[in-house]
Amino acid sequence: MRLEAENLSARRGDDLIFVNVSFTLGPGDALVLTGRNGSGKSTLLRVLAGLLRPETGRAVCICHSDDEVRPAGELSHYLGHRNGMKRELTVAENLVFWKLFLGDTAGGRSLEVEEAAAAVDLADITHLPYGYLSAGQQRRFAMARLLVAHRPIWILDEPTAALDRRADTMFEELVRQHRQAGGIVIAATHQPLGMEGAKNLEMLGFDGVDEEYSA
Numbered sequence: 193m194r195l196e197a198e199n200l201s202a203r204r205g206d207d208l209i210f211v212n213v214s215f216t217l218g219p220g221d222a223l224v225l226t227g228r229n230g231s232g233k234s235t236l237l238r239v240l241a242g243l244l245r246p247e248t249g250r251a252v253c254i255c256h257s258d259d260e261v262r263p264a265g266e267l268s269h270y271l272g273h274r275n276g277m278k279r280e281l282t283v284a285e286n287l288v289f290w291k292l293f294l295g296d297t298a299g300g301r302s303l304e305v306e307e308a309a310a311a312v313d314l315a316d317i318t319h320l321p322y323g324y325l326s327a328g329q330q331r332r333f334a335m336a337r338l339l340v341a342h343r344p345i346w347i348l349d350e351p352t353a354a355l356d357r358r359a360d361t362m363f364e365e366l367v368r369q370h371r372q373a374g375g376i377v378i379a380a381t382h383q384p385l386g387m388e389g390a391k392n393l394e395m396l397g398f399d400g401v402d403e404e405y406s407a
């Protein structure tokens with residue numbers, strides 16, 4: 193499977209935020225978005241995830257076996273600034289919801305809820321209401337959401353902001369394992385994050401975008 197972003201541009205309100213973004217990623221590839229505050233990193237991630245309509249262009253996945261073309265968002269997990277969990281439900285109830293709601297994409301195997309909790313080093317507190325947890329624990333369980341349903345593409349917006357060093361290391365390992373299994377990762381991040389050999393896309397905002405592959 194490969195992910196192709198072709199000539200993407202996006203608008204927020206009246207303003208064009210970026211233009212002319214194109215790249216291709218294959219199994220195991222990673223792309224890091226860089227650029228100053230407000231240059232459009234989060235906007236591009238939301239476009240790739242199918243949460244914002246692009247002004248021009250498209251982001252699609254092409255399956256090697258049958259050349260089927262699908263919107264990239266259908267095959268993506270999106271971990272944005274918000275955790276996407278209900279405070280009133282327990283951790284287990286939240287994760288079961290996401291597991292059933294998303295399901296697995298073809299050919300992928302996801303973890304059971306307790307396995308995913310163990311993978312983020314928080315196996316024994318899944319019975320607690322999500323709202324009782326610390327900010328760091330809440331973020332770890334948002335990461336566990338990536339594991340309870342299989343998606344070949346992970347779209348990550350500053351995923352480790354507010355986490356301690358141990359959690360950074362834990363998440364780096366999850367990203368590495370995802371890539372080793374053929375997954376694709378696209379992230380706006382200032383952390384290493386298991387993104388060795390990643391390509392770099394510098395967002396230059398309204399002036400256009402300079403694509404620089406450093407792999």
Ligand SMILES: Nc1ncnc2c1ncn2[C@@H]1O[C@H](COP(=O)(O)OP(=O)(O)OP(=O)(O)O)[C@@H](O)[C@H]1O
Pocket residue numbers: 204205209227228229230231232233234235236395
């Ligand atoms: N909902 C919105 N409505 C209008 N403009 C928006 C909206 N969201 C973002 N913008 C504008 O779009 C531009 C790009 O924002 P975006 O969040 O994509 O940048 P970013 O590179 O991720 O920034 P940061 O590094 O600060 O997270 C900014 O000028 C911002 O003000």
